[in-house]
Amino acid sequence: MSFRSHQPGRRNFLKLAGAAALGAPGVAGGPARGASSADPPAGGLPPLKITEVRVIVTCPDRNYVLVKILTSEPGLYGVGDATLNGRELSVATTLEKHIAPLLTGRDPEQIEDTWQYLYRGPYWRGGPVQMTALAGVDLALWDIKGKRAGMPVYQLLGGRTRVGALAYTHASGETFQEVEDAIRRAMERGFKCVRAQVAIPGLQDTYGTAAKKSSEEIAGRVPQQAGLPETELFEPSPYLRTVPKLFAHLRAKLGDEVELLHDVHEKLEPVYAARLAKELEPYHLFFLEDPLRPEYKESFRLIREHSTTPIAMGELFNTLWDCVPLIKEQLIDYIRCDMDHIGGLTNARKVAALAEAFQVRTAWHGPGDIAPPTHAANVHLDVSIPNFGIQEMVFFPDVAREVLPGGPTFKDGYMNVTDSPGLGTDINEEVAKKYPYKRAYLPTARRKDGSVQDW
Numbered sequence: 366m367s368f369r370s371h372q373p374g375r376r377n378f379l380k381l382a383g384a385a386a387l388g389a390p391g392v393a394g395g396p397a398r399g400a401s402s403a404d405p406p407a408g409g410l411p412p413l414k415i416t417e418v419r420v421i422v423t424c425p426d427r428n429y430v431l432v433k434i435l436t437s438e439p440g441l442y443g444v445g446d447a448t449l450n451g452r453e454l455s456v457a458t459t460l461e462k463h464i465a466p467l468l469t470g471r472d473p474e475q476i477e478d479t480w481q482y483l484y485r486g487p488y489w490r491g492g493p494v495q496m497t498a499l500a501g502v503d504l505a506l507w508d509i510k511g512k513r514a515g516m517p518v519y520q521l522l523g524g525r526t527r528v529g530a531l532a533y534t535h536a537s538g539e540t541f542q543e544v545e546d547a548i549r550r551a552m553e554r555g556f557k558c559v560r561a562q563v564a565i566p567g568l569q570d571t572y573g574t575a576a577k578k579s580s581e582e583i584a585g586r587v588p589q590q591a592g593l594p595e596t597e598l599f600e601p602s603p604y605l606r607t608v609p610k611l612f613a614h615l616r617a618k619l620g621d622e623v624e625l626l627h628d629v630h631e632k633l634e635p636v637y638a639a640r641l642a643k644e645l646e647p648y649h650l651f652f653l654e655d656p657l658r659p660e661y662k663e664s665f666r667l668i669r670e671h672s673t674t675p676i677a678m679g680e681l682f683n684t685l686w687d688c689v690p691l692i693k694e695q696l697i698d699y700i701r702c703d704m705d706h707i708g709g710l711t712n713a714r715k716v717a718a719l720a721e722a723f724q725v726r727t728a729w730h731g732p733g734d735i736a737p738p739t740h741a742a743n744v745h746l747d748v749s750i751p752n753f754g755i756q757e758m759v760f761f762p763d764v765a766r767e768v769l770p771g772g773p774t775f776k777d778g779y780m781n782v783t784d785s786p787g788l789g790t791d792i793n794e795e796v797a798k799k800y801p802y803k804r805a806y807l808p809t810a811r812r813k814d815g816s817v818q819d820w
């Protein structure tokens with residue numbers, strides 16, 4: 366891999382300027398009169414308007430919600446991802462009924478203003494549904510901006526800081542041996558970093574173990590269940606007894622070089638998370654992921670006080686402000702929000718900048734239940750910031766790639782993006798129609814006494 370010089374190849378819009386005769390873009394339901402939308406366009410480009418917002422829900426193997434924003438320039442559009450696993454239709458309805466009417470007529474170049482308007486405008490701000498809808502719009506607008514500039518998005522973010530994004534995949538199994546074998550297969554594919562999860566004796570189908578499926582096939586793809594959700598069983602004691610033994614086994618068999626990670630998936634209460642982090646210290650994890658529920662930020666102090674295992678947190682966060690307490694007190698080492706659930710690239714780059722000031726690195730969520738535009742946006746940001754840490758990744762099945770072409774590449778343990786203008790992803794709307802939405806849920810979990818447990 367090497368840094369590639371990029372020739373912008375800026376599209377010749379000046380030719381279009383006279384013909385377009387679009388006039389100053391009106392902003393339906395938009396900012397107050399006299400705001401920047403009426404200013405002359407920068408850089409000599411003709412004015413541009415959003416003409417249509419299409420929301421496409423499709424299920425090539427699993428459900429995805431895509432946002433396609435069309436503009437007044439023929440052929441210029443952007444594609445964003447607004448998938449919220451298990452609540453897809455809430456986001457699609459928010460986009461169709463509430464957000465699309467606000468966007469028609471706006472200038473798609475004004476990404477920050479549109480973000481602020483959609484975030485603060487409705488008064489009832491935030492939450493995963495609205496922030497995912499906002500991400501779909503935001504990613505589509507960055508895609509448009511890149512295409513208009515003739516540049517990949519990472520160039521708009523300041524250009525490359527690294528040749529690729531170090532990636533991790535998932536390995537799981539019913540036994541320690543199966544996990545070890547799955548890690549070896551991942552290493553043969555080039556991975557230098559692998560997340561390890563194992564089935565817990567006495568508990569069937571604990572998160573991340575995806576019983577009876579080969580781990581490469583499902584790597585990063587949590588089950589999506591048709592019908593009503595299944596209930597898994599969880600008890601902290603057997604989990605806490607098993608996980609340190611798994612990592613003792615893995616280090617003994619695999620040596621020290623491969624980087625190992627583990628996802629707690631917000632299942633533990635603070636003192637048990639602290640115990641797990643402490644007991645995992647000898648095995649030098651790259652990080653321990655999402656140990657606590659997102660509500661309990663102050664409890665991260667307990668983990669910190671008891672161990673030097675690096676801690677990552679964030680896939681259930683929805684805003685920059687969720688990240689502030691953990692970052693400013695340096696209670697975590699990696700911030701791993703889901704760009705698709707925190708309002709897209711516009712907010713994620715602010716999270717990254719905040720983290721940079723406190724020596725926290727990024728590890729954006731990259732599971733199979735978000736679509737390629739988000740994975741691409743992750744990597745555009747990864748390769749353009751100074752404090753990137755690691756990128757979770759997934760291989761999409763052929764059927765998903767047919768509907769959603771493009772996306773990051775993987776080679777020798779690193780992800781990358783191409784130099785295609787914009788995000789480098791697309792949607793094939795005709796093929797998408799062949800795969801209509803199917804209602805599906807994530808699993809749920811309970812304790813042995815029947816009470817509800819975080820999954």
Ligand code: GCO
Binds near residue numbers: 585757
């Ligand atoms: C991860 C995540 C996912 C989530 C999934 C829920 O680390 O990749 O924990 O596996 O469970 O995104 O929809």
Ligand code: MG
Binds near residue numbers: 628654655680
């Ligand atoms: Mg996780």
